[in-house]
Amino acid sequence: MVKPSKETLIRYLKGNAEGDEKGIVELYLSMDMDSSYLEACIREVWQELDQTNDPEDDHEEKLKFYQLFESRKPEFIQYPPNLSFKENKKRFSLTSKWISSIAAALILASSILYIKNFWQKEASNPETFDKITRIEPNSDQAELILPNGEKIALSEQSGEILLPNAHLKIEKNESGEIIYRSLIPQTAQLTTWNTINTPIAGQFQIILPDGSKAILNAASSIRYPQKFPAHERRISMKGEVYFEIEKVLDSQKRKIPFIVETEKQEIQVLGTKFNVNAYSDEPFTSTTLVEGSVQVIAKESAEMLLLKPGQEARLGNGFQLLDADLDAHLAWRSGDFYFQQEDLSSISRKLSRWYGVEISYPNSLQHIRLTGIFSKSSSLSTIIESLKNIHTLHVTYLAKERRIVLQE
Structure with a gap:
C-alpha cells in the first residue's frame, strides 16, 4: 500500500x-x-x-x-x-x-x-486507577471433593498422592495437569462420584479416568464417577469447560459414548474436542465444536442438533445453529480475553468471574462495546482503561465491597 x-x-x-x-x-x-x-x-x-x-x-x-x-x-x-x-x-x-x-x-x-x-x-478520583491496578487474577486453582466430603487443594499438590481409602491415585505431570487414576478393580461394581471445582479467578486442567482431558474455566465444576461403567461415560458440569474426549472401545470393539450433562442440555460424544459454556448468569448455553461430531439435546423440549466442526449450538428459548468463531470461544484456554464488539454486560460478567470483582454501571452505558485481545494474566486496570478510552467514564473502586462503579 x-x-x-x-x-x-x-x-x-x-x-x-x-x-x-x-x-x-x-x-x-x-x-x-x-x-x-x-x-x-x-x-x-x-x-x-x-x-x-x-x-x-x-x-x-x-x-x-x-x-x-x-x-x-x-x-x-x-x-x-x-x-x-x-x-x-x-x-x-x-x-x-x-x-x-x-x-x-x-x-x-x-x-x-x-x-x-x-x-x-x-x-476527581486520583487513587482509583492505582487501586484497580493491584487487582490481579490467580490461576491454576481447583479443589477435589471426594465422596466422603474430604476436600483436596489440587493446585498445592506435586508429584503423586495415594488415597487408598478413596481408591484413588493423583499425579501432577510436567504440564501441571492432574492425572486422575482410579484404583477400583475393573470387576468391582462400586460407583463413587467425585467433583472438581475451580474458584473465581481460578482455572485448572485434569485427565479423567478414561484418559479424556477437561480444562475448567473460572467458577466451574465437573462431577464424574471415579470409575466409568462399561456402557457409557457420563459426567455433569457447570460453568465453562473445554473437553478433549478419548475414543474408548468396549469388549465388543464398539465405541463407548461420552455424555456431558448441563442444567439445560445433554451432549453425546464419541471422541472429539469441544467447548461448553453453561454459566447460569449467561443468556444462553453455548456448545462449540472444534473437532469430530457431537449431538446436543435440549432437556426441556428434546430438540436435537448435530454439530459439525466450526459450528456452535446456542440454547436459550430454543436452539440456534451458528458458524463459530473458534478463536473467540477458545481464547480463555490459552490465557486471553478475546472481545469482538462485545457489549459491556458480557464483558462485566467475564471480568467478574476472573478477577473476583463486581462491576456496576447505569443502563445508559449498555451500548458500550469493546474489541481487542487482552491477557488474562494482566491487571484488571488494562481493560478498564480501554473502556475509558472508548467512552469518557468516571471510575470508582469500592475496595471493601470489591466493586467497580462505572459512571458517565
Missing part, C-alpha cells in the same frame, strides 16, 4: 486524524512497514510534546504516570479496530519482530495521548 505522509502520521499520533486518515494509518500499521519512518514521526511528536510540558512538573506525578503506563503495556498489542478481526489475527502472527515493532510504536503513540488526557479524566 501507499505509505501515509509524515504529516498524516503525525496528525494520527497526536489524535488529530482527519477524514479517512485514521483508517489509512491503522491499515498501514497492520501490514509490514518501515519502522524507522514511523519511529521518526513518533520522536518528532514526542519532542514537540516534551517542549510544551511544564518544567516544574511534580516528580511524584511523573512516577505515578510511569507505573500506570507500565501496567497498560499489554493493552496495546491489539488489532487495529477498523480491520477484519480474523484477517488481523493472521497478520499479527507473522513474526515476533513485527509484533515487537508494532507494540513499541503503539505504546509510544498511546503514551502521548495518555499524558495529554489521563490526569484530566482521573482528577
Whole structure:
C-alpha cells in the first residue's frame, strides 16, 4: 500500500486524524512497514510534546504516570479496530519482530495521548486507577471433593498422592495437569462420584479416568464417577469447560459414548474436542465444536442438533445453529480475553468471574462495546482503561465491597 505522509502520521499520533486518515494509518500499521519512518514521526511528536510540558512538573506525578503506563503495556498489542478481526489475527502472527515493532510504536503513540488526557479524566478520583491496578487474577486453582466430603487443594499438590481409602491415585505431570487414576478393580461394581471445582479467578486442567482431558474455566465444576461403567461415560458440569474426549472401545470393539450433562442440555460424544459454556448468569448455553461430531439435546423440549466442526449450538428459548468463531470461544484456554464488539454486560460478567470483582454501571452505558485481545494474566486496570478510552467514564473502586462503579 501507499505509505501515509509524515504529516498524516503525525496528525494520527497526536489524535488529530482527519477524514479517512485514521483508517489509512491503522491499515498501514497492520501490514509490514518501515519502522524507522514511523519511529521518526513518533520522536518528532514526542519532542514537540516534551517542549510544551511544564518544567516544574511534580516528580511524584511523573512516577505515578510511569507505573500506570507500565501496567497498560499489554493493552496495546491489539488489532487495529477498523480491520477484519480474523484477517488481523493472521497478520499479527507473522513474526515476533513485527509484533515487537508494532507494540513499541503503539505504546509510544498511546503514551502521548495518555499524558495529554489521563490526569484530566482521573482528577476527581486520583487513587482509583492505582487501586484497580493491584487487582490481579490467580490461576491454576481447583479443589477435589471426594465422596466422603474430604476436600483436596489440587493446585498445592506435586508429584503423586495415594488415597487408598478413596481408591484413588493423583499425579501432577510436567504440564501441571492432574492425572486422575482410579484404583477400583475393573470387576468391582462400586460407583463413587467425585467433583472438581475451580474458584473465581481460578482455572485448572485434569485427565479423567478414561484418559479424556477437561480444562475448567473460572467458577466451574465437573462431577464424574471415579470409575466409568462399561456402557457409557457420563459426567455433569457447570460453568465453562473445554473437553478433549478419548475414543474408548468396549469388549465388543464398539465405541463407548461420552455424555456431558448441563442444567439445560445433554451432549453425546464419541471422541472429539469441544467447548461448553453453561454459566447460569449467561443468556444462553453455548456448545462449540472444534473437532469430530457431537449431538446436543435440549432437556426441556428434546430438540436435537448435530454439530459439525466450526459450528456452535446456542440454547436459550430454543436452539440456534451458528458458524463459530473458534478463536473467540477458545481464547480463555490459552490465557486471553478475546472481545469482538462485545457489549459491556458480557464483558462485566467475564471480568467478574476472573478477577473476583463486581462491576456496576447505569443502563445508559449498555451500548458500550469493546474489541481487542487482552491477557488474562494482566491487571484488571488494562481493560478498564480501554473502556475509558472508548467512552469518557468516571471510575470508582469500592475496595471493601470489591466493586467497580462505572459512571458517565
